[in-house]
Amino acid sequence: MPGASISVPHNLPHQGTARFIGRGQALQRLRHELQHGGRVTIAPTDYSSGIGKTELALQYAQTYWSEYPGGICWINAQVGRIEEQVLEFVKYQLELEPPSTLAGSVLTLPQQLDWCWQHWRPDERVLIVIDEATDLATCRRVLLPQANQFHIIVTSLEPDLVPRSSTLILEGLSPTTSLQLLYPDKVATSLENTAATKAAAALCQWSAQLPLTLKLLAAYLAQPPKPSPAQVQAQLDLIERHQAQNVGYSVHFREMAGSRLRAVLELIWAVLEPETQSAACLLSLFAPEAIPLDPAEWALQGITGENYCIRPSLEQLQSFALLEPAQAPVPALSLHPLIRTFFREKLALGAESIIPQQILERALAATLAGIARAIPQELTPEMTVALSPISGHLAEVVQHHPNRLSDENLIWPFIGLGRFYQSQGLFSLAEPWWQACLVATQQRFGETHPDVAFSLNNLALIYRHRGYVEKAEAFYQQFIEKISQLFKEEHPTRATGLNNLAALYRSLGRLEEAEMLYQKALVEEHPPENDHLSVVTSLNNLADLYRCQGRCSEAEPLYQKALAMAQRLLGSEHAVVATCLNNLAQLYCAQKRYKEAEALHTQVLNMRRRLFGKEHVAIATSLNNLAELYRIQERYRKAESLYTQSLEMIRRISGEEHPTFASGLNNLGVLYARLRRFDQAINLLQQALTKQLQLLGESHPDTQRTLHNLDNVRAAKRQKKWVR
Known part of the structure; x- marks a missing residue:
């Protein structure tokens, strides 16, 4: 990117054309209008598509890169x-965490957006580009930023789409510029009055001097055996006469400029290999954003066999300027919206040379569902970055091609999207996918199907995260009721629902109800003589509840039973066994059996390092738990070292805007208070409280605990001693 020495957060879709000519005045006018008004809409004359609106915005962002240290946020209005x-963008590029709640209230999506505008990097110029905007109501509804630090560019066929925006109307290129773009090898600074030059000039005039059409023609003219402009013109005239007899084209191809763009695309289409045509049609089924190459190849391999390689087809498409590299964390390509529309129309026509549409759609849907199925409930930052180019295409499948998903695959794209956003703490973005999952499964299967029940459970979980307690309780209860209807009453899946509802009650302080449900889950899961992992979970849950209530003598046999069962099922080296040992160590700590607790915590830490490697959230948890033990024993130097290691590991794995990081700040702050380092303690606790208010809300137990600790430390500072 230009200005590589200047760190500018951005998500520009691609580099843009290397031959950006004939738009110098438009570029300067765009800059002038932004400097004076802050908002500009780039629109074509006569609603002509392919005139270079997006390219102008992209070139502006790259040319004036250094003027936007606050970031360049590119928004594709056709995607989501x-x-x-x-x-x-705010989360990934600015590393800010938009809160889901604030001051105890759940924030709506527009309120979160307003929070983003207010908490953007202060006093730094920001460029927002909204590309290919088409919906007047949507653009007027979105709360665009009002502060002077924001410059806004909108590209659209509608010049009056955005309120209080000046309009920059683009026309076709000049004859000289068009000729330079069409035939750069033969037409340089001086133009000879030859027959070839006249033919090329006539071809430019025929193309309405639109950059996209000229770019495609230039690529075609460069292909061996390099046809002459006159030969190409003759071919295009024939195609145009044939097109005049067909009226079923997209609205973008009905006017003269669009019709001629389509003629050029037909010219190129006729010389593409059949395999390339099928690959092009498959690419058109992806969402209108960067297309990752692996899923495209996997989908075609599912049809043609494992030995299929998509690279030759992609190389041919790129040689004709039909594809260009996209900026993404994985290898990806970009498809112009008009070219995408053309490929989709060819697919709908069902030519014999290409794979039928339904087969391509089903193959792509199955491939994306397989990727979604592999998305875990918790994502590392690296996994999130790797999956970010997939999310839009999962959304495309469930929104536009759900009928192509098999019954067994229907639920997985929704689950993948829900987990993708939920694991990042973007609960307001996860919620619509869990809701859509419930609707889709109800429509496909009716009310009496396991996937409908599981959708209720998933939606209840997101409502719990978002603070909608009554909704969460109601959906958990519906889940339990449906599972009872689908299976016999005593069923492991029903016990899962009981455990989830009990956890909700426990978080609300309804401990008697939680205990009753935990006990009921244990009874219903499996016969007592059978071992099962769900029983291990239920035993641990009930034991945790007893430990937190101070009923340690009742908790210990449950922990011991869970540990023994896990070891019988999984062996001595397993993550679940490590969790059982950790829970037992926590109990020993509560009972002041410190030597036994230290031995178990050390054993768990070493086991998790063997299982997970050097860095993992479970290892950070073990470091924190061992530090807690040392703090209680007043072994402060060891405690500080382990707290710091845990906090830094969480920072690297989950980022600073995460509840676990806030909890780590609280723990280290309490330790510093013990050491009478009150200023450091207050600073850390204030940071923790700010994050917890944003992420968890004021009423959450963790927030209340940090608030209590902060009050105590402030009192201790005044009295010059630690107040418990």
Whole structure:
């Protein structure tokens, strides 16, 4: 990118054309209008597509890169909601965490968007580009930033789409510039009055001097045996006469400029290999954003065999300027919206040379569902970055091609999207996918199907995260009721629902109800003589509840039973066994059996390092738990070292805007208070409280605990002693 020495957060889709000519005045006018008004809409004359609106915005961003240290946020208005794309930019590029709640209230998506505008990097110029905007109501509804630090560019066929925006109207290129773009090898600074030059000039005039059409023609003319402009013109005239007899084209291809663009695309299409045509049609089924190459190849391998390689087809498409490299964390390509529309129309026509549409759609849907199925409930930052180019295509499948998903695959794209956003703490973005999952499964299967029940459970979990306690309780209860209807009453899946509802009650302080449900889950899961992992979970849950209530003598046999069962099922080296040992160590700590607790915590730490490697959230948890033990024993130097190691590991794995990081700040702050380092303690506790208010809300137990600790430390500082 230009200005590589200047760190500018951005998500520009691609580099843009290397031959950006004939738009110098437009570029300067765009800059002038932004400097004076802050908002500019780039629109074509006569609603002509392919005139270079997006390219002008992209070239502006690259040319004036250094003037936007606050970031360049590129929003594709054809992909998802504008609010969602802004939230993702703020999280990934600015490393800010838009809160889901604030001052105890759950924030709506527009409120979160407003928070983003207010908490953007202060006093730094920001460029927002909304590309290919088409919906007047949507653009007027979105709360665009009002502060002077924001410059906004909108590209659209509608010149009056955005309120209080000046309009930059683009026309076709000049004859000289068009000729330079069409035939750069033969037409340089001086133009000879030859027959070839006249033919090329006539071809430029025929193309309406639109950059996209000229770019495609230039690529075609460069292909061996390099046809002459006159030969190409003759071919295009024939195609145009044939097109005049067909009226079923997209609205983008009905006017003269669009019709001639389509004629050029038909010219190129006729010389593509059949395999390339099928690959092009498959690419058109992806969402209108960067297309990752691996899923495209996997989908075609599912049809043609494992030995299929997509690279030759992609190389041919790129040689004709039909594809260009996209900026993404994985290898990806970009498809112009008009070219994408053309490929989709060819697919719908069902030519014999290409794979039928339904087969391509089903193969792509199955491939994306397989990727979604592999998405875990918790994602590392590296996994999140790797999956970010997939999320839009999962959304494309469930929104536009759900009928192509088999019954067994239907639920997985929704689950993948829900987990993708939920694991990042973007609960407002996860919620619509869990809701859509419930609706889709109800429509496909009716009310009496396991996937409908599981959708209720998943939606209840997101409601719990978002603070909608009554909704969460109601959906957990519906889940339990449906599972009872689908299976016999005593069923492991029903016990899962009981455990989830009990956890909700426990978080609300309804401990008697939680205990009753935990006990009921244990009874219903499996006969007592059978071992099962769900029983291990239930035993641990009930034991945790007893430990937190101070009923340690009742908790210990449950912990011991869970540990023994896990070891019988999984062996001595397993993550679940490590969790059982950790829980037992926590109990020993509560009972002041410190030597036994230290031995178990050390054993768990070493086991988790063997199982997970050098860095993992479970290892950070073990470091924190061992530090807690040392703090209680007043072995402060060891405690500080382990707290710091745990906190830094969480920072690297989950980032600073995460509840676990806030909890780590609280723990280290309490330790510093013990050491009478009150200023450091207050600073850490204030940081923790700020994050918890944003992430968890004021009423959450962790927030209340940090608030209590902060009050105590402030009192201790005044009295010059630690107050418990």
